[in-house]
Amino acid sequence: MSFRDLPKIELHHHLEGAAPPALVRDMARAKGLDISGIFDAKGAYDYRDFLQFLDVYEEATKPFKSPDDYALLTAIVLGEAAEAGVVYLESFLSPDFCGGRDPVAWREYLQAMVEAANAAEALGITMNGIVTAIRHFGPEAARETAACARETAGDFITGFGLAGDENAGHPADFAYAFDMAREAGLRLTAHAGEWGGPQSIRDALTHLKVERIGHGVRAIEDPALVRELADTGVVLEVCPGSNVALGVYPSWAEHPIARLREAGVKVTVSTDDPPFFHTDMVREYDELASAFGWVEADFAALNRVALDAAFCNDFTRARIA
Ligand code: ADE
Numbered sequence: 001m002s003f004r005d006l007p008k009i010e011l012h013h014h015l016e017g018a019a020p021p022a023l024v025r026d027m028a029r030a031k032g033l034d035i036s037g038i039f040d041a042k043g044a045y046d047y048r049d050f051l052q053f054l055d056v057y058e059e060a061t062k063p064f065k066s067p068d069d070y071a072l073l074t075a076i077v078l079g080e081a082a083e084a085g086v087v088y089l090e091s092f093l094s095p096d097f098c099g100g101r102d103p104v105a106w107r108e109y110l111q112a113m114v115e116a117a118n119a120a121e122a123l124g125i126t127m128n129g130i131v132t133a134i135r136h137f138g139p140e141a142a143r144e145t146a147a148c149a150r151e152t153a154g155d156f157i158t159g160f161g162l163a164g165d166e167n168a169g170h171p172a173d174f175a176y177a178f179d180m181a182r183e184a185g186l187r188l189t190a191h192a193g194e195w196g197g198p199q200s201i202r203d204a205l206t207h208l209k210v211e212r213i214g215h216g217v218r219a220i221e222d223p224a225l226v227r228e229l230a231d232t233g234v235v236l237e238v239c240p241g242s243n244v245a246l247g248v249y250p251s252w253a254e255h256p257i258a259r260l261r262e263a264g265v266k267v268t269v270s271t272d273d274p275p276f277f278h279t280d281m282v283r284e285y286d287e288l289a290s291a292f293g294w295v296e297a298d299f300a301a302l303n304r305v306a307l308d309a310a311f312c313n314d315f316t317r318a319r320i321a
């Protein structure tokens with residue numbers, strides 16, 4: 001059996017980060033935008049390091065200027081994920097890029113994405129959205145983003161998150177935005193332990209009171225934190241291909257996901273920004289199988305963890321189980 005045929009649950013995925021470079025190029029051309037600097041000679045996204053990756057990411061969002069553009073992006077991205085066997089996808093959505101954090105515009109963008117997601121159900125994939133603030137845009141922008149999230153919390157928008165430069169500001173600066181989201185009934189996650197060490201994870205847990213951590217892999221540097229994560233059942237949204245491509249770890253074999261799992265930490269597997277890292281869920285599983293000898297039963301177990309940790313209602317959970 002190819003891993004392609006295994007039903008997969010993916011919890012950590014950025015919608016714009018999944019935009020195929022060819023789509024971004026075509027949309028830019030149609031709109032007379034010159035963003036050729038973000039591509040290499042082969043047409044792939046081109047960046048040297050994480051901070052430049054963030055710049056390229058932002059540049060790649062520029063051709064998507066309307067709800068219709070986001071509907072097309074959603075349809076294409078869900079088609080590709082379904083092709084890789086993903087049956088349930090939680091994608092980070094950014095009011096920053098969808099109407100500049102204006103609640104009225106955000107609603108229109110969101111409606112377009114929901115319609116595209118509803119149509120993609122025919123492919124056997126269900127999507128939920130996690131509204132996400134961008135850390136290097138600052139706490140005030142995060143509060144406006146949380147206000148957009150609060151306005152649209154429901155069966156589709158089920159979570160609130162924090163992405164971007166982990167070394168910008170302190171989690172305490174974002175506590176207010178997370179409190180707003182929690183009070184609106186949203187489930188919470190934040191990127192930490194990717195570019196920051198164990199303290200960054202502790203700070204996200206303390207100040208943002210998240211139940212999942214995006215990445216979280218650098219917990220491995222602190223055995224006491226690893227035990228705490230295992231004991232409290234915090235779920236890590238691990239994206240090994242992203243970590244290897246961005247240089248958090250030099251190779252798949254040196255990635256800590258297997259050690260974290262052996263220590264009893266709840267780990268899941270996701271792609272983060274698939275075309276940026278030349279990956280998809282099938283490649284993630286193939287590489288993990290080669291590096292750690294994981295077999296179908298291991299991936300089925302990881303998917304049960306992901307199912308439990310999914311920010312979805314009971315109806316969706318029963319349907320994707
Ligand atoms: N936004 C998109 N991908 C990201 C990553 N890997 N880390 C932080 N923010 C991101």
Ligand code: ZN
Nearest residue numbers: 163191214272
């Ligand atoms: Zn991410």
